[in-house]
Amino acid sequence: MAYMAHMAYGLTYFVADQVNSNSMCRDTTTYACRCQPGQLCWPTDDDWTTLNSTGEGNLLALKTLAYPCHSPDFNAAKCAHIQSNTHNASYRSLQPGAMQYENWGSEPTRAEQCYVETPRSVPCGQGRIPLLSAAVKTTQHIQAVVRFTAEHNVKLITRNTGHDFLGRSAAPSSLQIFTGNMRSITLRDNFVPAVPPGITTPPMGVRAVTIDAGVQLGDLYEYLRAKGAMVVGGFSMTVGMASGNIQGGGHSVMGWLYGMTSDNALDKQLPNSDLFFALRGGGGGTFRVVVRVSLNSYPDCPAIAVRTKYTLPASINRFWDGIETVHNHLLDLNDSGGTGYYLITPESPTSALLNSRPSPSLNFCTRFTRDHGIPFLPLAGRSKRRRV
Ligand SMILES: Cc1cc2nc3c(=O)[nH]c(=O)nc-3n(C[C@H](O)[C@H](O)[C@H](O)COP(=O)(O)OP(=O)(O)OC[C@H]3O[C@@H](n4cnc5c(N)ncnc54)[C@H](O)[C@@H]3O)c2cc1C
Numbered sequence: 001m002a003y004m005a006h007m008a009y010g011l012t013y014f015v016a017d018q019v020n021s022n023s024m025c026r027d028t029t030t031y032a033c034r035c036q037p038g039q040l041c042w043p044t045d046d047d048w049t050t051l052n053s054t055g056e057g058n059l060l061a062l063k064t065l066a067y068p069c070h071s072p073d074f075n076a077a078k079c080a081h082i083q084s085n086t087h088n089a090s091y092r093s094l095q096p097g098a099m100q101y102e103n104w105g106s107e108p109t110r111a112e113q114c115y116v117e118t119p120r121s122v123p124c125g126q127g128r129i130p131l132l133s134a135a136v137k138t139t140q141h142i143q144a145v146v147r148f149t150a151e152h153n154v155k156l157i158t159r160n161t162g163h164d165f166l167g168r169s170a171a172p173s174s175l176q177i178f179t180g181n182m183r184s185i186t187l188r189d190n191f192v193p194a195v196p197p198g199i200t201t202p203p204m205g206v207r208a209v210t211i212d213a214g215v216q217l218g219d220l221y222e223y224l225r226a227k228g229a230m231v232v233g234g235f236s237m238t239v240g241m242a243s244g245n246i247q248g249g250g251h252s253v254m255g256w257l258y259g260m261t262s263d264n265a266l267d268k269q270l271p272n273s274d275l276f277f278a279l280r281g282g283g284g285g286t287f288r289v290v291v292r293v294s295l296n297s298y299p300d301c302p303a304i305a306v307r308t309k310y311t312l313p314a315s316i317n318r319f320w321d322g323i324e325t326v327h328n329h330l331l332d333l334n335d336s337g338g339t340g341y342y343l344i345t346p347e348s349p350t351s352a353l354l355n356s357r358p359s360p361s362l363n364f365c366t367r368f369t370r371d372h373g374i375p376f377l378p379l380a381g382r383s384k385r386r387r388v
Pocket of ligand 1: 100157158159160161162163164165168169179213233234235236238239240241242243244245246247248249250251252283284285286288289290291
């Protein structure tokens with residue numbers, strides 16, 4: 001049983017314990033838990049230079065993305081470029097000085113912010129954007145940064161794409177590990193996962209894909225599609241798969257068939273089972289820096305996306321009758337091999353119209369249903385025997 005658990009959910013990762021003798025400190029106003037710039041404990045220029053050379057010159061001082069849009073650093077050309085890309089998730093994902101949601105770059109307790117939309121005369125503050133970034137490419141680079149932050153008690157932050165909904169890939173006065181350049185993807189037909197000590201029976205080889213920490217979903221899907229394969233992954237093309245997505249569990253349109261993304265992690269090189277469980281739902285950045293992950297892959301399958309728009313006066317309840325009918329059929333759809341997402345949204349909160357937007361909607365894996373002998377039954381004619 002223990003063997004099965006290990007096999008099912010392992011991650012390849014680098015163990016990176018941080019020294020935290022002040023872990024009970026709760027002073028979030030002065031950030032006294034970690035060494036701050038200006039304090040004696042703060043690394044010297046020589047320390048930073050040494051770290052930079054260990055990382056083959058990958059260290060840079062970070063500014064917030066929008067700083068060229070504000071005095072005294074205003075630069076019209078740079079600012080125009082940033083303004084035209086400010087809502088481009090792909091662009092933002094590769095800017096270590098940006099979060100996907102601008103608000104996570106600001107720090108209200110220090111009254112520091114730097115928005116691209118505010119006037120040039122508004123000063124640009126560093127906010128929660130780390131002071132330095134190490135654009136790592138190897139495990140050794142990551143190890144060097146982790147050891148450095150432990151030695152100097154500097155706050156360590158790992159950032160891949162900056163999608164974190166709670167802003168956890170940024171923190172004031174921190175040193176950032178930026179994994180966006182670690183983009184290797186390899187699909188193997190007969191991948192044999194590593195097993196914990198004491199397991200003598202080698203596991204069966206499976207078709208699996210191994211991805212580095214910086215791989216984004218869109219790149220992974222493109223790579224796999226060319227090989228007729230797919231994985232259980234999320235919706236946004238710019239979310240990082242091995243980083244925050246899988247460590248948060250990872251939900252997917254394929255979830256009903258194949259489980260969560262973390263259920264599909266194969267390779268396990270962890271020192272103990274607590275970490276093994278922690279990394280499949282404990283949240284990105286909570287425990288360790290993940291270097292790469294190997295995941296089950298599945299045969300690619302066709303998907304159906306449907307968008308339906310209803311235009312009805314708000315006073316008429318027939319729309320909700322329709323929604324109820326769809327829900328009455330959901331388990332039947334699952335029984336028929338259907339898996340997917342749906343969204344139901346009003347056109348606007350104040351609109352008298354309702355706009356149903358399934359996206360990408362109920363997604364039938366027809367090849368799966370065929371291969372497994374599951375009859376595909378269209379909606380019409382199914383019984384209303386269950387309510388969801
Ligand atoms: C538009 C959008 C769509 C989304 N769609 C889906 C979806 O369909 N399915 C789904 O499950 N989730 C979805 N999410 C949530 C997404 O999976 C999480 O926000 C996830 O944490 C993002 O991970 P990231 O590495 O891309 O982002 P980041 O902000 O870079 O990192 C997120 C967290 O992981 C940590 N982290 C980053 N790299 C590493 C690493 N190598 N090792 C350890 N920790 C690391 C960071 O410190 C941070 O705490 C979506 C989010 C957005 C904004």
